[in-house]
Amino acid sequence: MEKRELTCIGCPMGCLVTVELDGGKILSVTGHTCKRGEIYARKEVTDPTRIVTSTVRVEGGVKERVSCKTREDIPKDKIADVMKDINRVTVKAPIKIGDILIENAASTGVPIVATANVQEA
């Protein structure tokens, strides 16, 4: 049996969560203080994912850059590919929070959305 100690990244509480595994099968999850913690721990030992945040170049706006994120979490091993896609595009102002900037980032099926408003210059 394998025991893994994780720090939950679900929120800044950073709960210490212990997962007991047997040949890839999860036997128990303990130490979490909310449901988010259990979900994170189960995912982290089987299929770790992350939200990626960055910025995208803006044309014709009052700012040079608009902040953005993957709308949902994406597989951890896709982070570098998603960043490549983000750095390839330039978007036109105006931009509103939630606007889709890239439809399907690095074929993950997850869109990149704006997390700030940028008015036209």
Place this chain on the structure above:
Amino acid sequence: MMQYDIVIVGGGPAGLSAAVAAYDKGCRSILIIERDSELGGILNQCIHNGFGLHTFKEELTGPEYAGRYIDMVYERNIEFKLNTMVMDISPERVVTAMNREDGMFEIEAKAVILAMGCRERPRGALNIPGYRPAGIFSAGTAQRLVNIEGYMIGKEVVILGSGDIGLIMARRMTLEGAKVRCVAELMPYSGGLKRNIVQCLDDFGIPLLLSHTVVDIEGKEHIQAVTIAEVDENRKPIKGTEVRYPCDALLLSCGLIPENELSASAGVELSRVTGGPVVNESLETNIKGVFACGNVLHVHDLVDYVSEEAKKAGETAADFVRGEIGESTEQEIVIKAESGVRYTVPSTLNLGRMDETLVVRFRVGDVYKDAYVSVYLNDKRIQHKKKRVIAPGEMEQIILKKSELSAFDDLQTVTVKIEKE
């Protein structure tokens, strides 16, 4: 002279939340003064996620969290002035400010809420030997340059200090293609949140060197390398442990300092531990009608708690303007920080003005494992809660109940301490 019921100094998360709360408590004459060109404060450059789980029950990025509060300010038509710098606050609550359009002007306020936030400890305060070349940034300055201005500030990066902004920037620089060689931390524990060590360093294999510091900086025009050495228990470099790291940028994430020049000139009493104002249960300073909240009061890890604290300041300021927090006949009760607890906010309370519950926030001075957070009324222990880990990098809180405090005979002091058992 302009007149407002409440003038709020600072349009970051604390100022915005205080404004909304004061409005919702019935105050209609509010002015927010912000020195930047937009509302939202430092959240605008904190493009990472993890904000808002407590406040909005969802995970937001910094700009999104700020956006929610900016919308609330717009919906209520609360007035604000951008690009405006407050120059002085008098003990009589006359605020002197200036900007390009209005020049220098004065505002008479019935109440002032201090919400100026904090700033980073600069290189000059760190005593790092070596040259003073270009390429040395505080982590927050680097964050602004990369995230707002869109500049890449280096390709090979060393970070000194494991504060949250440093950890966040380690990930950010890595994502943008830089090689982050290491994060060196003088103390034997990290100054940042555990979750940030996991998702910003561990995820990318960036080493965290505890009990290490920068002992030399090379490069005359631009930084070329730093030397990092291990330190002993007295934080003195150990000879023979030096390692040279070639780099073109050094980021400093060595602590935040509440920005209280204005508070001091107004005569506000400051805590020697937090660097922020000493406040009572209403978040009122020693000057009547001057309130404080957010990072200007004490440095928080979580914006959600800043919003919550600022809401309280906004509400009590609105009550004060209406004359509803007046004199109390009850005596001031001292909240003492002992045995590992460095400070508490607030540090006094008055039962006559206290709400049914009072959140007391504090930080510890060392790492404690399997220890208890205890609360005493005079000599009687009333709370005793076991925690797996208590660390200086993470703010803790206890909640006091008015009913329990009022029922206690001859209450003089409330003491918060860390106990082994």
